[in-house]
Amino acid sequence: DVKVTQSSRYLVKRTGEKVFLECVQDMDHENMFWYRQDPGLGLRLIYFSYDVKMKEKGDIPEGYSVSREKKERFSLILESASTNQTSMYLCASRGQGTPQQFFGPGTRLTVL
Amino acid sequence: GNSVTQMEGPVTLSEEAFLTINCTYTATGYPSLFWYVQYPGEGLQLLLKATKADDKGSNKGFEATYRKETTSFHLEKGSVQVSDSAVYFCALVGYNAGNMLTFGGGTRLMVKP
Numbered sequence: 663d664v665k666v667t668q669s670s671r672y673l674v675k676r677t678g679e680k681v682f683l684e685c686v687q688d689m690d691h692e693n694m695f696w697y698r699q700d701p702g703l704g705l706r707l708i709y710f711s712y713d714v715k716m717k718e719k720g721d722i723p724e725g726y727s728v729s730r731e732k733k734e735r736f737s738l739i740l741e742s743a744s745t746n747q748t749s750m751y752l753c754a755s756r757g758q759g760t761p762q763q764f765f766g767p768g769t770r771l772t773v774l
Numbered sequence: 775g776n777s778v779t780q781m782e783g784p785v786t787l788s789e790e791a792f793l794t795i796n797c798t799y800t801a802t803g804y805p806s807l808f809w810y811v812q813y814p815g816e817g818l819q820l821l822l823k824a825t826k827a828d829d830k831g832s833n834k835g836f837e838a839t840y841r842k843e844t845t846s847f848h849l850e851k852g853s854v855q856v857s858d859s860a861v862y863f864c865a866l867v868g869y870n871a872g873n874m875l876t877f878g879g880g881t882r883l884m885v886k887p
Binding site for chain 1: 778782806808810815816817818819820823863867873874875877878879880
C-alpha cells in the first residue's frame with residue numbers, strides 16, 4: 663500500500679514564525695501536492711511538484727513556498743505565518759499517468 | 775473552468791437509513807469523476823470512481839453513476855452504518871487537465887445508532 667506521512671498531526675505557531683510542514687511518500691511517485699482544507703471550501707491546491715526541484719503554483723500559493731530536494735519528500739513553508747493560515751494541510755502523491763492521488767493524514771495548524 | 779458542487783451538510787441519518795449525497799459538476803469534454811471519503815482524524819481515501827458516461831462506481835455498499843445528461847454523480851448507499859460517519863468529497867479530473875483534481879466543498883455525514 664502507498665503510504666504518505668506528514669511530520670506532525672497538530673502544530674501551534676505564533677504569528678510571524680517560519681513554519682515547515684514535511685511530507686514523505688514511499689511509492690516513488692513523481693507528483694506531489696499540498697492542499698489546504700477549510701470548512702465549506704473543500705480542498706484547495708497550494709502548490710504541486712511533478713519532479714525533483716520542480717514546482718508549480720496551484721490556486722492559492724500566496725504566503726507559501728515549497729521545496730522538493732528529494733523525490734520522496736515535499737515540504738511546505740510558511741515564511742511568516744499569519745492567523746488566516748490556520749487550517750488543515752493535506753499532502754498527496756500520485757504516480758504518472760493516473761489521476762488517483764494518495765493522501766497523508768493531514769496537519770492541523772493553528773496560528774495564534 | 776472546472777467546478778464541483780455538493781450539497782451542504784451536515785447530513786444526519788439514523789442507522790440503516792438510505793443515503794444520497796448530491797454532486798453536480800461543470801467541465802468541458804469528458805471528465806473522470808471520483809468520490810473520496812475522510813474518516814475522523816485521517817486523510818482522504820478514494821471511495822469509488824467512474825471514467826465515462828453511464829459507468830457505475832461502487833465500493834463498500836456505496837454507488838454512484840456518471841450521468842452526463844444531468845452532469846451529476848450522486849453518491850448513494852442503501853443502509854448506512856455508524857462507521858460511515860465521515861466527510862465525503864466529490865471530485866473530477868477534467869479532460870486534458872493534466873490529471874489535476876478539482877474538489878467539491880465536502881459533505882459531512884453523521885449516522886446515529
